[in-house]
Amino acid sequence: GQQLNQSPQSMFIQEGEDVSMNCTSSSIFNTWLWYKQDPGEGPVLLIALYKAGELTSNGRLTAQFGITRKDSFLNISASIPSDVGIYFCAGLDPDSGYSTLTFGKGTMLLVSP
Amino acid sequence: DVKVTQSSRYLVKRTGEKVFLECVQDMDHENMFWYRQDPGLGLRLIYFSYDVKMKEKGDIPEGYSVSREKKERFSLILESASTNQTSMYLCASRPDGITNEKLFFGSGTQLSVL
Numbered sequence: 001g002q003q004l005n006q007s008p009q010s011m012f013i014q015e016g017e018d019v020s021m022n023c024t025s026s027s028i029f030n031t032w033l034w035y036k037q038d039p040g041e042g043p044v045l046l047i048a049l050y051k052a053g054e055l056t057s058n059g060r061l062t063a064q065f066g067i068t069r070k071d072s073f074l075n076i077s078a079s080i081p082s083d084v085g086i087y088f089c090a091g092l093d094p095d096s097g098y099s100t101l102t103f104g105k106g107t108m109l110l111v112s113p
Numbered sequence: 114d115v116k117v118t119q120s121s122r123y124l125v126k127r128t129g130e131k132v133f134l135e136c137v138q139d140m141d142h143e144n145m146f147w148y149r150q151d152p153g154l155g156l157r158l159i160y161f162s163y164d165v166k167m168k169e170k171g172d173i174p175e176g177y178s179v180s181r182e183k184k185e186r187f188s189l190i191l192e193s194a195s196t197n198q199t200s201m202y203l204c205a206s207r208p209d210g211i212t213n214e215k216l217f218f219g220s221g222t223q224l225s226v227l
Contacts, residue, residue: 006155031214042117042203042218043156088155092214100146100171101214105155 006089006104013079014112021087021107022073029091032065032072033101037086046087047074081111116140117219119204125225132191134222136204143209145187146171146216147179150201162187163209194226 006023013019023032031050035043047058049065049072056063062075072091076083089104120135138145146161148171158171160179168179176198180188187206191198201223205216 009153033215035218040220042205042220043216044218045215048215090216100158100161101216103148103156105153 004089004091004102004104006107008107009105010108010110012110012112015080017079019076019079019083019109020073021089022071023089023091023104024071025091025102026070028069028094029102030069030094031092032063033090033092034061034063034072034074035088035090037088037106039085043086043088076109079109079111081113083109084111085109117204117206117217119202119219119222121222122220123223123225125227126191126194127227128195130191130194130226132194132224132226134189134191134202134204134224136187136189136206136219137185138187138204138206138217139185140206140208140217141184142206142217143184144207145181146205146207147177147187147189148203148205149173150203150221156203159189194224196226198224199226200224 004023033048034046037043047063052069054065060077086106086108088106090101117138126132144163147159148156157173162168162181178190201221203221204219207216
């Protein structure tokens with residue numbers, strides 16, 4: 001299957017700092033999704049993006065669907081300890097017959113109080 | 114809220130055993146998925162099903178099979194477990210529809226094969 005390049009692999013930051021992570025692909029996607037996985041739990045959807053250039057916020061989180069349709073980024077402002085977890089991007093390949101998602105490898109975020 | 118329930122949080126099995134991982138969803142979703150999650154590799158799709166008794170291979174189906182006899186239940190089967198199948202297994206579901214790519218995940222089953 002396709003691969004998504006997600007970076008950074010991990011981040012260790014102080015509470016209150018802003019965080020930025022991104023995903024890139026060699027091919028275009030129709031949809032970008034961002035998930036968060038808390039320790040010991042399954043991933044939970046944070047933000048869904050459906051149009052190139054779309055910028056969407058969910059509280060302190062902001063995500064954008066890149067104009068080229070080959071990338072997306074997620075920003076977290078004023079981080080807090082409960083932001084700790086693994087963040088995954090996921091993209092929907094328009095050529096995928098069954099609409100299966102491709103996931104990035106994840107960004108592990110650690111927040112120091 | 115959608116609930117995707119995986120029957121076991123932790124499983125320990127021996128090499129060569131037949132292992133069943135069960136997943137049930139309560140929202141009448143047509144599509145169900147099994148992923149495995151490994152550190153540094155992210156989520157990789159094993160199998161999925163878009164209807165009862167239908168199944169499709171994902172990216173890493175080798176060593177696995179699946180069963181979907183009822184719409185709400187999707188089982189992952191390891192015919193003869195091996196140590197390289199030690200992993201976190203995640204089940205997910207979603208409804209049909211072009212704007213319904215959002216997956217709802219279970220809490221995962223951490224499988225250790227000794």
